[in-house]
Amino acid sequence: TMGNWLVNHWFSAAVLAAWLGINIFLFTYYFLFFDRDERYFYTRAILGSALAWARASAKCLNFNSMLILLPICRNLLSFLRGTCSCCRQTLRKQLDHNLTFHKLVAYALALLTAVHTIAHLFNLERYNHSQQAADGSLPAVLSKVHLQGSKWLNPIHSNQTTVEYVTFTTIPGLTGVIITLALILMVTSSTEFIRRNYFEVFWYTHHLFLIYFAGLVIHGIAGLVRGQTEESMKEVHPHHCAHYLTHKDEDCSHNCCKDPEFGSIPAESWKWVLAPVLLYIFERILRVWRARQKVVITKVVMHPARVLELQMQKKGFRMEVGQYIFVNCPAISLLEWHPFTLTSAPEEDFFSIHIRVAGDWTERLIDTFQQQKTEMPRIEVDGPFGTASEDVFQYEVAMLVGAGIGVTPFASILKSIWYKFQQADQTLKTKKIYFYWLCRDTGAFAWFNDLLASLEQKMAESGKADFLTYRLFLTGWDTSIANNVALRFDTATDTVTGLRHKTIFGRPMWNSEFAAVAAAHPRSVVGVFLCGPGALAKSLQKSCHQHSSLDPRKVKFYFNKENF
Numbered sequence: 351t352m353g354n355w356l357v358n359h360w361f362s363a364a365v366l367a368a369w370l371g372i373n374i375f376l377f378t379y380y381f382l383f384f385d386r387d388e389r390y391f392y393t394r395a396i397l398g399s400a401l402a403w404a405r406a407s408a409k410c411l412n413f414n415s416m417l418i419l420l421p422i423c424r425n426l427l428s429f430l431r432g433t434c435s436c437c438r439q440t441l442r443k444q445l446d447h448n449l450t451f452h453k454l455v456a457y458a459l460a461l462l463t464a465v466h467t468i469a470h471l472f473n474l475e476r477y478n479h480s481q482q483a484a485d486g487s488l489p490a491v492l493s494k495v496h497l498q499g500s501k502w503l504n505p506i507h508s509n510q511t512t513v514e515y516v517t518f519t520t521i522p523g524l525t526g527v528i529i530t531l532a533l534i535l536m537v538t539s540s541t542e543f544i545r546r547n548y549f550e551v552f553w554y555t556h557h558l559f560l561i562y563f564a565g566l567v568i569h570g571i572a573g574l575v576r577g578q579t580e581e582s583m584k585e586v587h588p589h590h591c592a593h594y595l596t597h598k599d600e601d602c603s604h605n606c607c608k609d610p611e612f613g614s615i616p617a618e619s620w621k622w623v624l625a626p627v628l629l630y631i632f633e634r635i636l637r638v639w640r641a642r643q644k645v646v647i648t649k650v651v652m653h654p655a656r657v658l659e660l661q662m663q664k665k666g667f668r669m670e671v672g673q674y675i676f677v678n679c680p681a682i683s684l685l686e687w688h689p690f691t692l693t694s695a696p697e698e699d700f701f702s703i704h705i706r707v708a709g710d711w712t713e714r715l716i717d718t719f720q721q722q723k724t725e726m727p728r729i730e731v732d733g734p735f736g737t738a739s740e741d742v743f744q745y746e747v748a749m750l751v752g753a754g755i756g757v758t759p760f761a762s763i764l765k766s767i768w769y770k771f772q773q774a775d776q777t778l779k780t781k782k783i784y785f786y787w788l789c790r791d792t793g794a795f796a797w798f799n800d801l802l803a804s805l806e807q808k809m810a811e812s813g814k815a816d817f818l819t820y821r822l823f824l825t826g827w828d829t830s831i832a833n834n835v836a837l838r839f840d841t842a843t844d845t846v847t848g849l850r851h852k853t854i855f856g857r858p859m860w861n862s863e864f865a866a867v868a869a870a871h872p873r874s875v876v877g878v879f880l881c882g883p884g885a886l887a888k889s890l891q892k893s894c895h896q897h898s899s900l901d902p903r904k905v906k907f908y909f910n911k912e913n914f
Contacts, residue, residue: 573614672739
């Protein structure tokens with residue numbers, strides 16, 4: 351419910367409200383300023399309200415360009431997370447919404463760019479129209495003022511100029527076109543589909559941000575949009591003198607005879623983005639320094655279905671469950687860094703990742719490791735990042751749901767729980783785990799199966815076989831599997847995975863799963879953890895709500911969606 355969301359995400363809600371509020375304030379304030387200020391009286395005579403639309407959106411563009419880099423300063427966020435380790439877990443978890451905020455700011459930039467561009471197209475059209483008009487109207491007269499000097503108002507000085515010519519030959523026009531194209535490419539190449547399947551395309555086009563920021567800083571330097579200068583305002587204030595511009599006598603002798611003089615609005619984008627750009631440069635230097643630290647690959651395991659497991663060691667590397675690292679392999683690409691969830695437990699003396707083929711880079715990495723018989727390719731690691739998923743240890747009963755590759759963080763969690771359980775760790779409150787894995791095909795099961803099988807064996811040996819109950823749901827199965835299952839349905843272990851618990855074909859009936867857990871633990875608080883798609887999150891949230899008892903002494907389900 352909305353109430354629960356606000357309790358758990360009050361920090362996100364506060365940030366969102368502040369961000370929206372500042373945007374609305376900036377837009378409204380500057381819109382009214384440029385729509386009413388006397389210095390722009392003559393500018394408005396030519397441009398109308400398009401002036402205010404262009405300037406107000408420009409302020410908001412500067413503000414959001416200032417924010418866009420902050421959520422992707424990974425090391426900065428890790429530092430913040432460390433300094434607020436005394437804060438509540440919920441607050442630290444909010445920092446994991448950094449990419450959601452980054453996307454939100456990006457969409458705002460795209461919208462504001464559209465407003466700004468359209469407003470300026472109107473402005474250019476009106477400048478051009480006023481320059482060509484010979485009807486003695488105020489816009490026409492203003493367009494002819496000071497064409498020789500530097501005190502002009504209309505940037506279009508000749509009748510032959512077209513809007514297209516101004517767009518591609520002036521600094522604001524050309525930089526505007528370039529940074530808009532850069533923004534379009536960055537937004538379109540960062541869709542989920544492209545990130546998942548063509549990570550390289552996303553990675554390289556996103557580096558157009560360098561062009562975006564360079565263009566943004568240069569964009570306002572020429573100062574094409576102008577206002578009346580302070581001195582000129584004192585001499586010929588538009589209130590008294592505007593009327594005389596269109597009705598000027600040859601032998602003029604009163605105070606309003608002098609033509610108004612105009613000056614440019616100083617460029618100020620650089621003031622907004624200087625601090626975040628410096629911070630980001632520092633972040634990149636820190637990444638390079640961290641990446642230079644030696645990584646020793648202690649073990650390479652090639653699992654079925656071309657899944658590569660790398661076990662590594664690095665001096666001073668400390669991880670927690672649910673965290674991720676960025677990996678670079680200079681032999682494949684010096685520039686590309688790819689994120690991978692850690693699959694080892696903090697209690698182990700190594701850290702590990704599992705890599706499956708998902709694009710060119712991962713394919714080349716797996717090929718490189720398969721071909722190397724003697725010397726290992728060098729790997730660079732940056733991280734770990736992300737908030738630990740330690741909430742899992744706080745519940746007596748935990749329901750863990752992993753969909754597809756979303757099962758990766760649970761490898762770390764399940765192993766860690768087992769180590770804590772064995773060492774009789776006081777921080778572990780967990781007495782029972784229900785684990786659900788939803789997967790399309792059996793190929794991807796293999797490496798995780800090995801882990802589950804070894805956990806199953808260890809638990810049985812120590813007489814704790816009922817600590818973990820798991821169900822594997824095969825959501826995309828074919829007839830050959832079905833026939834095989836039909837033939838061997840009486841075996842104790844499962845046909846598909848070789849595990850004691852049966853694999854179930856089709857999707858889980860969440861209502862009956864929740865009902866069974868509620869019946870088995872009538873007085874417990876149950877934590878439900880998901881790493882998987884949004885649609886599944888909705889149905890789990892609904893089930894949590896439906897199966898929680900109103901009686902405070904009875905069963906309660908709490909939903910946690912992990913951002914891996």
